[in-house]
Amino acid sequence: MPALLLEIGTEEMPALDIPCLAQELRATTSKVFTQEALSYRQIDVYYTPRRLAMLVCDLKTQQEExxxxxxxxxxxxxxxxxxxxxxxxxxxxxxxxxxxxxxxxxxxxxxxxxxxxxxxPGKETSEVLLAILPRIIMDLHPKKTMRWDSSGLSFIRPLRWLVCLYDDKLIPIELGHLRAGKKTYGHRFLEQQEVVLDRATSYVQTLADSSVVVDPEERQTMVLDALKEQADRLGADYLVDNELLSRIVNGTEHPTPIFGSISEEFLNLPTEIVHATLREEGKFVPFALADGTSPCFMGFRDGMADKDGIVRAGYERVVQARLRDSRFFFDRDRQSTLAEKVRDLHNMVYDARLGSLWEKVERIRALAGAIADHAGDGLAQEVDRAAFLCKADLVTELVQAFPELQGIAGGLYARLDDESNAVADAISEHYFPISSEASLPKSRVGTIVGLADKLDTVIGAVLVGEQPTGSRDPYGIRRQANSLIRLAIEGKVDLDFFELIESLEETYPVIERKGAISDVRQFISERVAQLLRQKYGIGPDVVACVAAVRGGNFYHIFLRARAVTTWHERKDFHSLIAAFSRVCNITKNSAETDFNPSLFKSEAEKALWREYLKVEGLLTNLLEKGNYEQGIKLLLSLRDPINCYFEDVLVMAEEVSLRQNRLGFLGALTGLFYRIGDLSKVITTSNSREANPASAQEER
Amino acid sequence: MNFQDIVLRLHNFWRGHGCLILHPYDVETGAGTFNPATFFGTLGPNALRVGYLEPSRRPTDGRYGKNPIRLRLHHQYQAVLKPPPANIQEMYLDSLEGLGMNLAEHDVKFAEDDWESPTLAAWGVGWQVCLDEMEISQFTYFQQMAGINLDPVSVELTYGLERIAMVLQGVESTYDLRWNDGISYGTLWREKERQFSVYNFESAAVERIQKMFTLCEEECRASLVAGLVFPAYDYALKCSHLFNILDARHAISITERESFIARIRELAKACAQGYLGTGGIDACPTT
Structure with a gap:
């Protein structure tokens, strides 16, 4: 069956935006073709910086009736x-x-x-295409558009040609001043760039013959193969991330590896700086040798082999000049110590309402100090020093030239200033994790300073009213809060952050307040619940169970959630939930927790009271150690006494004092369970049918 | 090919494409875009084709004459075409070939680099053109100038002449370039680079420069009130240059920075509005 080819020829599109645009082209086409009752087997998309193309395979010649x-x-x-x-x-x-x-x-x-x-009756496909293809193209939504001529069209870059072939038949679609033809263009370096396509299906091959690899996956393979081969030869690692790879793969029509060396005079420059310099603007891939040096790199020419080494010489010249620039920054930065640079933070505004970076550093020190008091492993001095220095690299020339070196540059300079390793590592790591999947700080000091930094960012943003709404999150505080919680949980920081925040509230300026500390608690609690579900795979019912007890000890919230999850499938646990739910149901409208044991009458009442006393003492000890799984096991011993209690005792006794005493006792019993969470929110195979829909709704 | 021949060839090339050949502006500019031929020329409906050389002063880029490619003053060649011809990329590449470059031997890339000038309230979409990954030109389709949507849009081609000359002459340092066949770039410029670097980074009298900024700003505003947009624009340019010196001296904090830029932007916008409002269009070069 026939195939349709559409090629949109453009001036060079931004490398990082093309893949998205191609996927959108596929999705929009699929949607419109379905609406228009055009049936086809599949859509393949191809792209390079200069073209966006699709091949619709087995497209029927007529619309469906x-x-x-x-x-x-x-x-x-x-x-x-x-x-x-x-x-x-x-x-x-x-x-x-x-x-x-x-x-x-x-x-x-x-x-x-x-x-x-x-x-x-269905129309001829070619007739329908004539009308819908221009619409499909103009319905694409690039991130940023531009105008370039009097047609009034706007697109990601100027449109320069269109090819539209249905098998071998030209579909002369029109767009702005353009009219589709059979003519496309090969690689720019060719003498004869114009190529006539005679069939839709010969697209990939015809362009390959003209030195254009239209399939991005094929280009990626070319790039990665070249890097691997060179790395194997050197016994080195190549340092490429997705962004750099995408810039190379989608910034070329025919990537050809060019290997270059770095002049020896730069080998004493810290490798972090060499790497950042090479990767700047997505140009070169550094190789790291086993001995810790990075004396070479690879770039990718758009074109064919560099027979005379002209491109290689050019690349090396550029790298040399850029490294010289980096060394200029480095030398200027080294004219003063990191500690001396701290005072320059006075002149850098963090936020007009929250003051300078100096003031932020002061708050980080206060927060970090308080965290270190509880969880510092005797490293209070190192924590304070690292907190004091952690932002100083923001005034360095190096970080101004390479923003991605923030933290890393600070650690580097701290080491050169003979700060202790603990301090230098903490400065390097305090921005970690830099993404939801990235690794956490390895050091305790880095964890604590990182916690303090993120906590300050979140508190500050919420207090001045920059809470995220919908997709608007100017301070990126969702991510900051997530990192904060991860640091606390995975760093096993046993500390109630909400109590900490309250004790340090006065460190924040009051003038421009639009939020309160309670908003901070609320915001962070929501993030905790979401992170437990999404990152740690805790079931929504368990999250609702542990979230019912508000608190700022994220590590312990996590431990509680994990313990409940471990017990989740066990039958004896289900019967405990059932027993607890009976207690809950009867106390839900009572706030009473006081009681007088001497008023207990029946044997069942006294038995439960004795068991309560025993469990309460043991539970307190276990939970302090974070042993919630054993804690739940302990609570199991209350199940039978509770069930007996409800068989023998009429809680809602007529006599008021008796009734209040019983409600008070059951209230206290509820409190005991609440040290784990509201177990009645846990949905099990035994209670799922009668599960309270309100509880499921509440935790969303 | 020596440096002065490059300039002459570009003049010839763009003259051949109907460009009016103009001269550098005689007030300090940070880039060819600030030249009134471009600033005013891109405004309004009239067609425009111009080419000129522009010495561009960027105090923070000074390296005391020691960095091979970074300079406090470099030379731009600027061509502006309004509206942009459909084959403008080919035209540009032709102009490089016209300088004796065999592009088939090199790696030529148009790498995304959208241009924005907060001081001129202007932005455009385009690329830095890289030859063997060295940026040799900026290629921009202006979309807005002085906060005004441009219709038709203009395309601006800015050649970094030192970089291009280095490729053509096969030298590793700007200072080794031949200006003509007898005199080197270093002979002409190295000492100036050194002195201006010392001045911009270490010696410029911050308070005096700040006063000068305020004076120029006042003079610009006064000229605008008098309906004299071209003199006003000269003083806006001076403000921009003085700001750049203060910036190099690290005399401007981040907050102040924003407000300085906003002050210059207001001047530029007022100049453009005055120009469009006072029939200045008739005075702009057309082809």
């Missing part, structure tokens, strides 16, 4: 009570060229109407 229903007068009007057609009914049938008996019925807005089904 479409059936349209034409609505007539209401049935009640078209037919009388005896079922005979009225004048209106006859008229409608006649106007549609059918007999009255052929009229059908259709329901429309609770009313029944007469109708006629009309089948519309």
């Amino acid at each position: 479409q059936v349209r229903t034409i609505k007539g007068p209401p049935t009640a009007v078209a037919f009388d009570s005896k079922g005979c057609a009225t004048q209106a009914g006859i008229g409608f049938a006649q106007s549609q060229g059918v007999t009255v008996r052929e009229l059908g019925q259709v329901e429309y807005g609770a009313k029944i109407y007469t109708s006629v089904k009309r089948s519309i």
Whole structure:
């Protein structure tokens, strides 16, 4: 069956935006073709910086037949009570060229109407394409668009040619000043760039013959193979991330590796700086040798082999000049120590409402100090020093030239200033994790300073009213809060952050407050719940269970959630939940927790009281150690006494003092369970049918 | 090919494509875009084709004459075409070939680099053109100038002449370039680079420069009130240059920076509005 080729020729599109645009082209085409009843087998998309193309395979030559229903007068009007057609009914049938008996019925807005089904024969596909393809192209939404001529069109870059072939037939679509033809263009370096395509399906091959690899996956393979081969030869690693790879793969029509060396005079420059310099603007891939040096790199020429080494010489010249620049920054930065640079933070505004970076550093020190008091492993001095120095690299020339070196540059300079390793490592690591999947700081000091930094960012943003709403999150504090929680959980920091925040509230300026500390708690608690579900795979019911008890000890919240999850499938746990739910149900409208054991009458009441006393003491010890799984096991011993209690004791006794005493005791018992969470929120195979829908709703 | 021949060839090339050949502006500019021929020329509906050389002063880029490619003053060649011809990329590449470059031997890339000038309230979409990954030109389709949507749009081609000359002459350092066949770039410029670097980074009298900035700003505003947009624009340019010196001296904090830029931007916008409002269009070069 025939295939359709559409090629949109452009001036060079931004490398990182092309893949998205190609996927959008595929999705939009698929949607519109379905609407238009054009059937096909599959859509392949191809792209390079200069073209966006798709091949629609096995596209039928005709639209599918479409059936349209034409609505007539209401049935009640078209037919009388005896079922005979009225004048209106006859008229409608006649106007549609059918007999009255052929009229059908259709329901429309609770009313029944007469109708006629009309089948519309499919149009020729080529005719439909002529109308819909320009619309599909103009419906693409690049991140940023531009105008370039008087057509008024706007697109990611100027459109320069269109090819549209249905098999070997030209579909002359029109867009702005362009009209599709059979002519496309090979690689720019060719003498003869113009190429005529005679069939849609010969697209990939014809362009390959003109030195253009239109399939991005093939280009990626070319690039990675070249890097691997060179790395193997050197016994080195190549340092390429997805962004750099995408810039190379989607910034070239025919990538050809060019290997270059770095002049020896730069080998004493720290490798972090060499790497950042090479990767700047997505140009070169550094190689790291086993001995820790990086004396070479690879770039990718758009074109064929560099026979005379002209491109290689050019690349090496550029790298040399850039490294010289980096060394200039480095030398200037080294004229003063990192500690001396801290005072320059006075002149750098962090946020107009929250003051300078100096003030932020002061707050980080206060927060970090408080965290270190509880969880510092005796490293309070190192924590304070690292907190003091952690932002100083923001005033360095190096970080201004290479923003991605923030933290890393600070660590580097700290080491050269003879700060301790603990301090230098902490400075390097305090921005970690830099993405949701990235690794956390390895050092305790780095963890604590990182916690303090993120905590300050979140508190500050919420207090000045920059809480995220929808997709708007100017401070990126969702990510900051997530990192904060991860640091606390995975760093096993046993500390109630909410108490900490409250004790340090006065460190924040009050003038421009638009939020309160309670908003900070609320915001972070929501992030905790979401992270438990999404990152740690905790079930929503368990999250609701542990979240019912608000608190700022994220590590312990996690431990509670994990313990409940471990018990989740066990039958004895289910019966405990059932017993606890009975307690819960009866105390839910009472706030009473005081009781007097001497008023206990029945044996069941006294038995439960004895068990409560025993469990309470043991539980307190276990939970302090974070052993929630054993804690739940301990609670199991309350199950039978609770069930006996409800068989023997009438809680809602007529006598008020008795009733209040019983409610008070059960209230205290509820409190005991709440040290784990609200177990009644846990949905198990035994209680799922009667599960309270409100509880499921609440945790969303 | 020596440096002065490059300039002459570009003049010839663009003259051949109907460009009016103009001269550098005689007030300090940070880039060819600030030349009134471009700033005013891109405004309004009239067609425009111009080519000129522009010495561009960027105090923060000074390296005391020691860096082979970074300079406090470099030379731009600027061609502006309004509206842009459909084959403008080919035209540009032709102009490089016209300088004796065999592009088939090199790696030529048009790498995304959208241009924005906060001081001129201007932005455009385009690339840095890289030859063997060395940036040799900026290629921009202006979309806005002085906050005004351009219709028609203009294309601006800015050649970094030192970089291009280095490729052509096969030298590793700007200072080794031949200006003509007898005199080197270093002879002409190295000492100036050194002195201006010392001045911009270490010696410029911050308070005096700040006063000068304020004076120029006042003079610009006064000229605008008098309806004299071209003199006003000269003082806006001076403000921009003085700001750049203060910046190099690290005399501007981040907050102040924003407000300085905003002050210059207001001047530039007022100049453009005055120009469009006072029939200045008739005075702009057309082809």
